[in-house]
Amino acid sequence: MSKIPKPATIQDVARVSQVSTATVSRVLSNPDLVSKSTRGAVLDAIRETGYRVNQAARNLRMKRAGAVLILVPNLGKPFYSGILAGISEGFAGSDYAVLIADTESNPLQEETLAGYFRDGRIDGAISLDGGIPSTALQQCVTYGAGDRIVFLCEWVEGEAFPVISSDNAEGARLAIRHLHDLGHKKIAHVTGPDGNVLTAARREGVVEERTRLGLPARSEWIIRGDFSLESGHEAARRILAMDERPTAVFCAADMVAFGLISGLVAGGLKIPGDISVVGFDDIEMSGSYVPALTTIRQDRHQLGRRAAEVLLGQLANTGKALPMKSALPVELVTRASSAPPN
Amino acid sequence: MSKIPKPATIQDVARVSQVSTATVSRVLSNPDLVSKSTRGAVLDAIRETGYRVNQAARNLRMKRAGAVLILVPNLGKPFYSGILAGISEGFAGSDYAVLIADTESNPLQEETLAGYFRDGRIDGAISLDGGIPSTALQQCVTYGAGDRIVFLCEWVEGEAFPVISSDNAEGARLAIRHLHDLGHKKIAHVTGPDGNVLTAARREGVVEERTRLGLPARSEWIIRGDFSLESGHEAARRILAMDERPTAVFCAADMVAFGLISGLVAGGLKIPGDISVVGFDDIEMSGSYVPALTTIRQDRHQLGRRAAEVLLGQLANTGKALPMKSALPVELVTRASSAPPN
DNA sequence: GCCGATTATGTAATCGATTACACTATTTGG
């Protein structure tokens, strides 16, 4: 039996450094209140004892949960990985634990989110899911959590929570402009699901830019999708059946582009020879897909970091909400799936 | 200003039901010790006050962390989503919070994992990463956490922790047998990265079954990959350059199969016409890929659940470790990417 | 009808931190 060294408490540190626990606590959380010499002695004692603060005790006393919850629509979508990494990084320095919940596999019950706040299990939340019911959000507000919820990428229309997202409309415009610059005129767009805020923003960008550039618009060139591989494949079927095929397609997500490309290829078309394809997101696979996908890059890592920072700010400021919407820049990444029309 | 109802404590419940806090506590954690009538009164009071136990207080008193950590090699890989869902589900009933860490984006420092245990931030861990250094694991053992670590899918060779995984060798055998049954004789295998336990298990299954069936083996038909799309693509290049091409390829992961297929198609081959392809994992995309991928399905949800159950068992049993290795069955899913050779 | 076992409940210590308040020593201002 090896003996397990039991962790040092603040009492131990106080004893070793010959001060009260109050002073030790102050050294940790408010060093300026303590004289330089005492502070040195305490820090030495901390090093000597290997003391680490017990979060459960601190949380209890401070009436915090010491945790934040991240709501992800579907962990399986590669798009979210970089974002989660960014979020983790953003919270790394803090003493908050990061909980992750998949809202698709574990559909959020109406009162679940508010329940987490009520039970003091979380101090704040970041939602990547724009599909949270308003009623659920209102319940959180009731529990005073209204200023500790941040939306990331997606958001709920009509609710006043801070939102960090990419400049979706600009991304769409960039994609259209790129295709236009290559010489394309007949440009189709595969959208996301109806009712999704990203779908709306990107579609608007498409329509706006297409109008601005004086490009022809046919209603069948706006194809409804749902961000999935399948929907891209379905879009390919539709396009193959069109009398007047577009020469380029901008997809609202990379996954859609993959489905589209394999569908078109299966239908005998060459990419980008016959049809150019542009995606959105720049997920990891996109660079190594065959053909490598031209796409709009979202800085997923940065998005995550920013959301973490905003939430940390809210948690620190005992002050009130700071509702705001910040859009991070996006970038066109030109690869092999787009080329001039022949 | 709406007033925020402050949460009821165990004291409130005690007052309302006219018993001591001790009794209330017992009703919650050890109902049999309390008489039926008192129990009823307490439960009524709990309902009336809307009492929820404060985890921070409970954890402090019980010297637990109330959390478990899941170590995931790369959250971005679609393979992990179902597993995480299963794990969450497994812990749903318990009062453990589930923390998730991505070991690739946030490489685990040597002492980090042990540090989590030492600081009482976690009670247990599930690792999907077989690349944890033995030294780090030994440190955990030092802190008495040796029987609260469970490996899932991957594991560390030579360490005595419980392992839950799929029957990898059997999966490989199934794949080879399937191709053999279709009439293939020249079967290649794209492996995972060297040094990975899954790579080894699957390769052994391939070699074993190929031998058993008396199939020819050429060393160039074992192609080293790394579970990535790129490595599949690279494998395609190699195969295209071979004098004696295999008529079927079994890939150690679906992602590899996707890369392989697109590479082969780009090289002018038809799948499965010229070459049949079988993957491993059955990730979400596989069914909707074009062509739909024949693959070995791992029950990811079940894997996650089992790991959660095993860890919960260890956490409940104050007893000692129960090192064991359990292999869940796998299943062949026949789709469009495999067919008889022509 | 008495004694020990069993059942049901209460009292109070405890987990390990934070912080209001009190106190002393030192500095500042007039």
Add this chain to the structure above:
DNA sequence: CCAAATAGTGTAATCGATTACATAATCGGC
């Protein structure tokens, strides 16, 4: 040189649960 302000530290209450121990009541056996 004294009152008031400031700086530095300690005492002890507190956060909200669990649980060892004490106590009271009930039961069964002989």
